[in-house]
Amino acid sequence: MQVALDDYVESAGIATELVNTAAEVWHGDDHLPDLPALVAFADLHGTGGLGDLARRARQADLRAVHALRGTVRDLIDHPERDRLVTGATALTSPAGGVTLDDRARWVIPLRSGATVSDALSVLCGVGVLGVVHALGEGRFRACGAPTCGGAFIDTTRPGRRRYCMPGLCGNRTNVANHRARQAAAREAAG
Numbered sequence: 001m002q003v004a005l006d007d008y009v010e011s012a013g014i015a016t017e018l019v020n021t022a023a024e025v026w027h028g029d030d031h032l033p034d035l036p037a038l039v040a041f042a043d044l045h046g047t048g049g050l051g052d053l054a055r056r057a058r059q060a061d062l063r064a065v066h067a068l069r070g071t072v073r074d075l076i077d078h079p080e081r082d083r084l085v086t087g088a089t090a091l092t093s094p095a096g097g098v099t100l101d102d103r104a105r106w107v108i109p110l111r112s113g114a115t116v117s118d119a120l121s122v123l124c125g126v127g128v129l130g131v132v133h134a135l136g137e138g139r140f141r142a143c144g145a146p147t148c149g150g151a152f153i154d155t156t157r158p159g160r161r162r163y164c165m166p167g168l169c170g171n172r173t174n175v176a177n178h179r180a181r182q183a184a185a186r187e188a189a190g
């Protein structure tokens with residue numbers, strides 16, 4: 001498996017999705033609790049290579065993915081440029097150097113024997129480095145929904161993303177605001 005360097009938007013998206021499987025984001029329910037969940041995550045968010053690595057994963061690999069998730073979250077939570085670059089560069093260490101593929105894209109192949117956690121680590125590292133370089137460190141943010149503990153990397157062009165899971169946290173916030181307005185209106189009429 002290899003990671004294309006110009007796919008940093010996709011890689012940053014996977015980093016965001018990984019971070020937001022954590023129990024703290026779901027009020028105690030880990031969304032990556034076991035190996036089948038890891039395979040499902042890899043099939044959903046990664047290329048074929050990632051799914052194959054996930055199917056070969058053992059319990060220790062799952063623990064490594066959980067540790068990686070914590071490391072990436074810590075980077076998003078403390079987005080100072082030097083810290084992001086140093087931390088993300090460390091995440092790319094399971095890669096075996098940079099090369100050109102047959103479509104003339106810059107890619108980093110994983111070294112042989114790499115695990116699913118190694119692959120995810122390189123993806124997250126490339127995602128963070130790409131965003132820091134192309135968009136800046138202001139793109140690493142906590143979710144704007146008051147009741148959500150999630151975080152995200154904003155790769156949108158205008159850079160105004162507010163929620164870790166826009167469909168979920170954005171809707172929840174809209175519903176809460178709507179109810180608050182209704183209550184205020186009732187009180188005013190009351």
Ligand SMILES: [Zn+2]
Nearest residue numbers: 143148164169
């Ligand atoms: Zn959220």
